[in-house]
Amino acid sequence: MTKTGDGPSIERDATAAGWGRFVEWLWRSEAMRRAIADARPMDATARESADRARTLAGLAERHLAEREPWTDAPGDTPDEAVGVALTLYRDAAREAHRALGTSAPDDAPATDERRELEAARASVGAMLDELTRARGDLDPLRAQRFTRVGGLLVALAALAAAPRAVWYATHPDRAPDARWTTSSAAVGYEATGRGFAPPDFKIPVFFHTAVEQSPWVSFDLDRVVDVREVTVVNRGDCCDDRAVPMVVEVSEDNAAWREVGRRTQTFRRWELRFEPVAARWVRLRVMQPTHLHLESVAIR
16 A cells, blocks of 8 residues: 655655754854864964964955055056965964964975965865864854844845835825915914925924914815825924814815824824825814914925
């Protein structure tokens, strides 16, 4: 009789193995455990030699990248830069051999410095990797963990933000181009305008009414459109209580108004979302005797 129950089990095992490999790639816990297990004692002299090897190799790479005049010769050419880097790598190799307790071969005269440099780079790189393992140095693995986890979080944040970004791209903010009108204007402010630039030498609000019963600011969107979100940024330096209780109203004819949202608690930023409604005018009105002044408004 043929057994049919192994398929799902094999799939589960494969899924678990794949998940385990991903977790290890991300978190590096097994690699860290192996690094600690493979570490061997190194005395202070060996550690100093290892540090000097890393420093010399770093200087060689920096010299090649920047072509800095380490030889104090103002006319360094690329060929001379290669020669300086090769000398630094040879010194790094000697220090790495001392740290590992191995014998360094005698330097042969270079017949092709560029090939010699590539060979020295590879050799020193391998020895530095071995020294990292010998010391049980977890910093490179920690750096991998930090980079990979950080990259994953950034990718997840981008995926989470993508739908909202698409929504904003397809529902542009109509308020910056709309003409606004206020119920009154304090001294130095206009009763109508466009945009949110504050008047010169004034507080950072784009309008400021006088004290009156139920002051308001209204936006003319120029034509009837679907409106489904209004974002209000209150004055930030003081007096946030002057903007509440606030109602958001819409109208197609600037005469009959329909309330679509209300805020009774003080706020710095208020995002109001509602079912799409046809409107040409959007009005923000405070239901008390007060001033009204805001930093910006978005209408989508």
